[in-house]
Amino acid sequence: MRRILAILLPGLGLATLVFAGQAGAKSPAATSGDPASREAQAAFTRGDWQTAIQEYEKLVRVAPRISEYHLNLGIAYYSAGRPYDAVAPLRQALKLNPALAQAKDSLGMSLAETGHCDEALPLLKKAVTRASDKDAKRTIELDTVRCAMAVNRLDDAIDFLRLLTRG
Numbered sequence: 310m311r312r313i314l315a316i317l318l319p320g321l322g323l324a325t326l327v328f329a330g331q332a333g334a335k336s337p338a339a340t341s342g343d344p345a346s347r348e349a350q351a352a353f354t355r356g357d358w359q360t361a362i363q364e365y366e367k368l369v370r371v372a373p374r375i376s377e378y379h380l381n382l383g384i385a386y387y388s389a390g391r392p393y394d395a396v397a398p399l400r401q402a403l404k405l406n407p408a409l410a411q412a413k414d415s416l417g418m419s420l421a422e423t424g425h426c427d428e429a430l431p432l433l434k435k436a437v438t439r440a441s442d443k444d445a446k447r448t449i450e451l452d453t454v455r456c457a458m459a460v461n462r463l464d465d466a467i468d469f470l471r472l473l474t475r476g
Contacts, residue, residue, distance in 0.1 A: 353381055358389035369398065376406035384415055392422040410439055418452060426456035447473065
């Protein structure tokens with residue numbers, strides 16, 4: 310499932326530095342391409358999750374108001390197999406920028422994987438409509454079915470099973 314998240318969020322790595330200046334407080338780290346942000350970005354892009362985590366942890370300490378740094382930290386945690394650790398930075402990204410759909414989708418997947426299905430389910434339902442990649446969409450639908458069953462929302466589970474059989 311970690312590979313699917315990367316498919317779900319294509320281009321996120323490079324796009325985050327472009328959007329960082331628009332997210333609120335402008336930071337030199339977000340707009341100038343300083344060495345720390347370049348290293349974090351490079352590690353993220355190549356899937357070196359441990360280095361990405363280390364570098365984004367540094368960046369969120371230096372520039373705590375840049376939502377994209379929190380977003381990328383959360384995605385790196387999730388992709389490294391640490392969905393519990395992903396939740397806090399994803400929540401912070403949304404606190405800073407409630408419109409970040411990628412943060413909502415990633416938070417939904419992280420919450421589903423950690424068993425917090427009551428909270429994950431509404432996020433997953435919206436994420437499935439935004440997923441452009443067929444494999445990513447299928448993974449989100451399966452997470453949604455699993456969570457719907459876990460919280461005894463069987464009608465929702467059946468609806469998503471129907472979607473799975475159509476696709």
